[in-house]
Structures are given as C-alpha cells and as structure tokens.
Amino acid sequence: LKKIAVIVAGGSGNRMLLQTPKQFMIIHGKPLLFHTLNVFARINDSVSIVLVLPEKHIELWRQLCEEHKITIAHTIVSGGPTRFHSVKSGLKECDKFPDDSVVAIHDGVRPFVSEEVIKNGFEIAARKGSAIPVVPIIETIREVSGSLSKTVPREKYCLVQTPQFFHLPQIIDAYRIPYSETFTDDAAVFETSGRQVHLIDGNRENVKITQPSDILMAETLFEILK
C-alpha cells in the first residue's frame, strides 16, 4: 500500500506580523516545516512527501534545507492562491502513484501530530476511504447570529485537525469540484462531492502554529513531547 503525504505550507505569514512566514521560523534549532516533514519521515513505512509552497518561497526553502542539512526526500510543488488550489496542485503531483494509494493532506504548521494518528489514519483511510482526526471541544461554544447568540451543546461538535487521510483516486476526483470559500478543509471538499467522511481520534497537542505566542509554546511542547 503506497503512502503519500501532501504538506501544504502556503501561509503568507501576515498573521504573525513578522517578515518570515511562520512555516520557516526556527523552532528547536530547525525550521518549523522541517519538524512537520520529519513526523512523516520518521514513520517506519516509507511515505512519499509532496511539499506545496508558494512560488516565491521555494528558493528560501531550498536555502534553509542546505543551511540546516535537511536530507528528508521530498518533491516541491508550487501552490495556488488559496489552500484549495495548493492542495489541488499537490494532488496533481500524486497522479503518478498507483490507484490503491492513500494520501495524508497536512498543514505545514502542525508539527505535533502523533505517530499513532498517522499510522491509524493511513490504515483507516485504506479501508474506509477517509479518516479525519478530531478532538473534543473542551470550552463552551456559542452560536452567533448578528447581535444575538446562544449556547450550543458542545458535545455535538468537535475540532477538526489535519492530516486528513483519503483514498487517493477519491480525493483527486473530489477536488475536481469548483472552488468555494466554504472549503476550510479537505473533508469539506470530500463530502461536497457526495462522499462520506470517517472520523478518527486526533491528538490534542496537534495545534496549528499561527501566532507569535504559539512559537514559544511550540518550543515548550518540543521539550515535553520529543
């Protein structure tokens, strides 16, 4: 069974108020993106890695790889204007893989996904077509509508993470759908194409690094988890 990881690192970094896009920030001595790639590289079975980067960052990433002696094998693909378009570019590169492949589509800024989630995700997606990691919401949530709002039962909702795992031909087919702003993740694309999404347990530490304070939290998490 062929395993692929499409890692999307398209963020422009404007939310960080920093020159360096967040995926290139140095955490624990290496670029954040290295740590994310490394989770897949460390898995026993060989996983082919496709990295989707904005055109303007490809050269920077190559320099970082040289500087930090990063030797993880990966194919670099140029991304598009939105996450949807970037994932589509990544999947296009996967056309060459066999029909029984499974693909993990993952955010470049989530280096803390556990090995267990990855192994489980590939296995479940191979059997069921998809595997989407979710974690419970531990805070109270409210539904807002204009100036009105109401408490909603939180046990009815969950937070969705990446990597999201799919049977390769099915997700390639799903991504033939026209782009919509409501596609905040791949599961939304998959289900809009009429397929059913299968949920699995995620790991809570698998947070998205999006703000300056997240960087220092990430340093701490490395100390705890590695």
Added chain:
Amino acid sequence: LKKIAVIVAGGSGNRMLLQTPKQFMIIHGKPLLFHTLNVFARINDSVSIVLVLPEKHIELWRQLCEEHKITIAHTIVSGGPTRFHSVKSGLKECDKFPDDSVVAIHDGVRPFVSEEVIKNGFEIAARKGSAIPVVPIIETIREVSGSLSKTVPREKYCLVQTPQFFHLPQIIDAYRIPYSETFTDDAAVFETSGRQVHLIDGNRENVKITQPSDILMAETLFEILK
C-alpha cells in the same frame, strides 16, 4: 460602582493524573490560583475577591498562602458538588454587596485573562447587564450526530471564556433556577432565566489549564506575557 470577582476553583484534579489539584500547581514560583487572584488584585479599582474552594482543600490553600506569603485579601467560601453549586455558594456570599454591583465569575485555572478584558467586562456589564468574553474558532469544526458528521461554518460559532461579568442582582436571581447538566457556564444560566447575553472580545491567551502539558505551556506564557 462595586466590583466583585467570584473565583471558582473546584476541580478535583483527576484530569491531571496528579495528587495536587491543578489550581495548586506551582507555576512561575507561586500556586496557579495565586496568579489568577492576582490579575484581579492588580486592577487599579479595588475588586472584592470571593474564592470558592472544595471544603477539603481550604486548609491546603491556607497553608499555601502562608508558605508563599500571599497577602491578597479574599474571602474563602466552601463549594458544592458541581460548578453550578459552587458559583451559587460564591454568589450567596455577595448578598452583602450593594444592588448596583457588578460581578466577574471566573475559573481559577485561567490566570491569563488580560487586564483589558477585565476592565471592559466590568464596564459593559454595568451598562448592559452582562458581558461574556468570546474568541473566534480558528480550527474547522464539525457537528457530530451518531456515526454521521458534517462541517459547520465556523464563523457562526465562537469559544466562550471566563470571567463572565454580570449585574449582581440579575445573576443572583438567575441562579435561583434548578440545576441542569446543560449549564456549562454562567451565560447559559443567565439566558435560561430569560435574560440576554452580551458578548465582548476575549483574549486568546486566556486558556484553561487542564492537562499536564498545559502547565509547561503556562510557564512559557508567563515568560511572554508578564
């Protein structure tokens, strides 16, 4: 205008798999609960602090106060079997305050609420009856129903934090309602009694310390924020 903080620290600590309940963990050299009390003690206007603790932890807290030379003035009240009952005990202690008081009801394990949120919350609640801090949900969320699930538009939802601010007589009256398991926060109690909840912006760092890994993240946040 009289300002009161009711701080609820009723957690049994079983989620932490540790002997010490999380509110008593030493972070940045002091018990976590000290840091939470201190946010209110540092506000320029004097805020009366009512601390609700499980009966069995009151002596431990007194010892910690002595050991760590904690001199923040506060009244200690014994809590009940659920958060609802503990808040109710705390509010009973507030009966002695004037009718135009505003009260902030806060989780003992949230030491990172910003001074701005506290000042704004008291002010808005004095004018509008309530002020509930919320932050946007930055991850994708799904609604789960049995084995089925669907993406929901995340901009329609927000995460609710504490402190939650109320006009004192109104929240005391709201808490006359019989207990229900659906009361995960004070806003739910307030709106079930027929009153309307007013949302304000929270600060994202104001997380709940609930797991062992949160403790180390909290240490880091203290370095960044203080």
